[in-house]
Amino acid sequence: MLKYVSIAAATAAAALMSMSAHAVQKDITVTANVDTTLEMLSADGSALPTTMQMQYLPGSGLQAAVVNTKIFTNDKAKDLQIRLATAPLLKNQTSPGAKEIPLAVSLGDTELSTTAATLKTAELFPGELAQGSNVLPLSIGQKTVEAVTASGNYQGLVSVILTQSAATP
Numbered sequence: 001m002l003k004y005v006s007i008a009a010a011t012a013a014a015a016l017m018s019m020s021a022h023a024v025q026k027d028i029t030v031t032a033n034v035d036t037t038l039e040m041l042s043a044d045g046s047a048l049p050t051t052m053q054m055q056y057l058p059g060s061g062l063q064a065a066v067v068n069t070k071i072f073t074n075d076k077a078k079d080l081q082i083r084l085a086t087a088p089l090l091k092n093q094t095s096p097g098a099k100e101i102p103l104a105v106s107l108g109d110t111e112l113s114t115t116a117a118t119l120k121t122a123e124l125f126p127g128e129l130a131q132g133s134n135v136l137p138l139s140i141g142q143k144t145v146e147a148v149t150a151s152g153n154y155q156g157l158v159s160v161i162l163t164q165s166a167a168t169p
Contacts, residue, residue: 037164043068043135052140061148064141070132071124078165080119084112085159098150102143105158108136
């Protein structure tokens with residue numbers, strides 16, 4: 001009987017201790033978009049910004065937004081193709097009837113359009129693949145730099161598509 005009381009007392013003490021303990025659980029979902037052949041990052045190796053702010057200079061128009069980039073690939077023997085998914089433009093969110101502002105996009109010295117342009121890997125990658133390409137400024141600006149006639153909050157999407165050529169050059 002004494003053994004039964006000791007076990008019961010130990011069980012009650014353990015239950016009391018577990019009731020007084022506080023715990024919290026935090027669940028974090030981790031995601032990754034992986035393309036094993038190609039990546040475009042900021043020149044410092046961080047992800048490209050998902051938002052870029054263009055500044056407006058009254059009388060002159062919108063100033064280009066620029067971020068320095070690098071391209072990483074697993075195969076220097078294959079050239080790259082770059083294009084825009086659609087012709088980018090800014091739409092006035094506060095005055096939807098306002099004139100849209102067409103945008104111009106360039107990567108380094110290459111003006112981008114919806115037609116693919118070839119980037120020669122021999123020119124882009126002077127060193128080891130792990131170092132990435134030369135630094136290439138990605139610039140987004142007004143197609144025709146001019147004063148904007150309607151005030152408001154403008155927004156648009158620039159979708160850059162970068163692919164690796166199927167054949168070696």
